[in-house]
Amino acid sequence: MTQLQDSGLLSRRRRWAALAVLSVSLLLVVMDMTILNVALPAISEDLRPDAIELLWMVDAYSLAVSGLLVTVSALGDRWGRRKMLISGFALFGAASVAVVWARDPAALIALRALLGVGGAMIMPSTLSMIRTLFTDPRERATALGIWSAMAALGAALGPILGGLLLEAFSWHAAFLVNVPVMALAIVAGLMLLPESRNPNPGRWDALGTLLSIAGMVALVYGVKHAGDVGGWVALASAAVLLGWFVRRCLTRKDPLLEIRLFGSPSFSAGTVAALTTSIAMAAMMLLLAQWMQLVQGYSPLETGVRMLPTALGAFVLSPLAPALAARIGARTVLAGGLLVAGAGFLVLFVAPSPLGYGAVALALLLVGAGMGSLAIASAVIMAGSPPEKAGSAAAIEETSYELGGTLGVAVLGSLATAFYRSRLTVPEGMPAQAVEESLGSALEAAREAGATGAELARQAQTAFTESLAVTGAAGAALLLVAGVAVWWLTPRALSLTEHR
Structure with a gap:
């Protein structure tokens, strides 16, 4: 049994108030992960980082998160999950304040790493605390649906909030917005969240x-x-x-991470779903953001608004997924969600040329709906682990998302780049390496070439759009395979509303 302050019989009102604290904190952390993409041009203009420093500004956060997820989750199981979460709030807020004094790229890289440490302390703690707060499986499934909806909403709101802040303030505002929310989260967390830990951690x-x-x-x-x-x-x-x-x-x-959890087929199914959806989503969101700005000509704020169909689909479906699973089965919802998301990716491939925003909006809506039903993945993962191992289960799920995002950008992003280059014919006199490096570089070279660069710009935009379609097909294939694997792994009689 997990030790839970005030016992496991917390009042219903306090449980759901505690969930609100956990969900809002997750919302902010996910927003912070996406808001940097909007702020990078302004940061580059102010701090003048070189190519390597710019890369580390992006990488420092994910390297810190991925490296520490297992360790801080195990520490939370021993030290206390509430203590770990509140400490994460404090560190995240302090690092956000310190951005005001960042005068060079090295300082910002260090602060991004500190934000990553705070994020690693917050994300799995929110998930493991839901496992121990909600002992009733039906309530827990609903709570995890709400938690998943907040994650999807945070990913969508990050670019929009970033665009709004950068239109009115300096890039520092993209970080300072964290401070008041973290201060409120600390106060609310101390008042509402019970302490929980593994009583026999070894x-x-x-x-x-x-x-x-x-x-x-x-x-x-x-x-x-x-x-x-x-x-x-x-x-x-x-x-x-x-x-x-x-x-x-x-x-x-007494292992640091309970690898033996993978002995449960349902736990493995939930992990496969989390990993594969993260792989597909990370690459596609990155490519679509570039397509909207560099091909369609939308501003960062307009791009963020046009990405909202994904959040809409996920926000609506995530809380409803547990009830749907109770009616037609968790296996059907989990595998079906992957197939619906895959259909969204396939829309990008089969849409008539030239690709327009209408087809993209439909694709985003389907992907969001599929992602929403995958709130069941979190419920399956947490239901497949005992309360005292909640930290390990949370660490595995969050690591799947983090690693999946990295793999998506690296693998599917590389596929898109290779196809983009294969469709280009660089005119004589143009810098071939710059043109083939990225669409942004090609458009810059075309602008410098003046009137003669118009054809290059058109060709590069067409090649990028075609690479987006091909990557959509690859994402659809990945999710189809994952859907079959999840259907095979998930027990037919699996119920998220029965006590285990």
Whole structure:
């Protein structure tokens, strides 16, 4: 049994008030992950980072999150999940305030890493606390649906809020907006959230901690930089370190991460769903944001508004998914959600040329609806783990999302880039390397060429749109395969409303 302050019999009103605190904090963290994409041009203009520094501004957050998810989740199980969450709020808020004094790229990179540490403390803590707050499976499934809806809403609102803030203030506002919300979250968390922990955590595994941090950082870095020698060295190191870590977890009585949770087919199904949807979504959202701005000519704020159909579909379907699962079965909803999202990706491939926003809006709505039904994935993952192992289950799910996002940009993003380059014919006298590097570089070269660059710009925009369609087909295929795998893994009689 998990130790839960005031016992597990918290009043219904307090449970749902506590969920509001957890959901709003998750909303802000997810928003912060997407808001940087809008703020980067203004940051670059002010701080003048070189290419490597700009890369680290983006990577520092995800490397910190991915490296620390397992460790902070295990610490939360031992030290107290509420303590970990409140500490994460405090660190996230403090790092956001410190941005005011960031005068060079190195300082901002360090603060982005600190924000990543705070994010790693917050995200799995919110999920594991829901597992222990809501002991009734039916209530827990509904709570996880709301939690998932907040994550989807945060991803959609990040670019919109960022665009609004940057139109009125400096780029610092994109970080300072976190501060009042985190202050309120600390106060509300202290008042409403009960403490919970694993009463029998066993001995701390110091070597396992080092292996998990080093292995995950190496894995994420290697995936991001797989095209160069350093990336391949990092991937090889990750294979050794994480292999050692997994073996250590399987042979210890009190492992840092409960790998044996994968022995449950339903737990594995939920993890597969989380990983594959994250792979497909990360690449497609990145490509669509570029398509809207560089092909359609929308501003960052207009782009954020036009991405809203995804959030709308997820926001509506996520809270309804548990009731739908109770009626037609969790397996049907989980696998069906993957197929609906896959249909959204397929729309991008089969839509008539030239691709227009109407087809894109339909695709985004279907993807959001499919993602909404995947709130069941969180319920399946958490239901497949005992309360005392909630931290491990949360760490595995959040790692799946984080790793999936990295893999999506690296693998499907590379596919899009390769197809884009294959459709280009660089005119004589044009800088071939710059033109083939990205659509943004090609359009810049076309502008510098004056009247003669108009044809290059048209060709580059057409090539990018075609690469978007091909990547949509690849995402659809991935989600189809995942849907079949999830259907096969999930027990037919699995119920999220029965006590285990």
